[in-house]
Amino acid sequence: MSDAGEFIDAALQQESSWSRADELQSRLGKEPGGSGLRVYGASVGAVRGTIRNAGRRYPGLSRDEITALSSELWALPVFERRLAAVVLLQTNVLLLTNSDLTRLEGFIREARVRDLVDPLAVDVVGPLVNGLDVLSRVRADSVLDRWVREPDAWLRRAALLSPLLALRAGAGDWDRFVRHAVSVLDGTSGRFTSEADADALTDGAVVREAVSRVLAEMAKKRPELQFTSARG
Structure with missing residues (x-):
């Protein structure tokens, strides 16, 4: 895993809450793709804050680095990691091109x-x-x-x-x-x-x-x- 990926994953786990994890697991389990997802129990705000902090810690990432990091975060079936990948892409959407639609x-x-x-x-x-x-x-x-x-x-x-x-x-x-x-x-x-x-x-x-x-x-x-x- 890249340094940025490790930083994001560790930060998300530190923001975990057992009660939030139970609630999220129950809600996601009702949807087709939710039963196969693990959860840490980090809030949406914590996910967004983690991506902001990662941007400060690893500034100036290129488009290729951003997209590679998004795939790295997405690779494990953990809800917060995948949401972090979404927030990362949202934050850097101006770097993306139509080839990223694939x-x-x-x-x-x-x-x-x-x-x-x-x-x-x-x-x-x-x-x-x-x-x-x-x-x-x-x-x-x-x-x-x-x-x-x-x-x-x-x-x-x-x-x-x-x-x-x-x-x-x-x-x-x-x-x-x-x-x-x-x-x-x-x-x-x-x-x-x-x-x-x-x-x-x-x-x-x-x-x-x-x-x-x-x-x-x-x-x-x-x-x-x-x-x-x-x-x-």
Whole structure:
């Protein structure tokens, strides 16, 4: 393990709490990818603080070093390590390029829990794509178009959530989101996610919940945006 990886792992273990670990293990165990995850019991704030401290201790890491460290942290099935990888990428998202979508796709396929997939989609994939030049953006958009058509419901969820930050900010491509959402809903029962569906987290619920989240936020922040599914 690299010096930075060892520093982050040790810091996360020092922030552990048995009670927090029990609560987190119970919650994550209800999701498809959660049963195989170990937990230290560190809080989200502690994870973020650890990454800030690592940035001060190891300044000036290159893109290759950042992405390699993210993969190193992700390699062990420990929730806090994987969340640290997400926060690391979020913190350094301006260094990422469209070629990093392959790595992110692998993370999303393996994660299968909302606490990892959603921040990867909203805070990493979305800003990464929005920061690209025109040619690179076209290539990245084609990747997200493929994700929407994937059998993997968590990739579809990530593609749907990825424009959320831009849409919140008054930008983003609303028409494109609608096209993606309609194509996803056409492949499910078409109804939005109920609380019972969300608990069960069937493939259909995984993607419908993502559509519902975006629509709920836009109803508050940009009520002028209209959504009409193909099912009427």
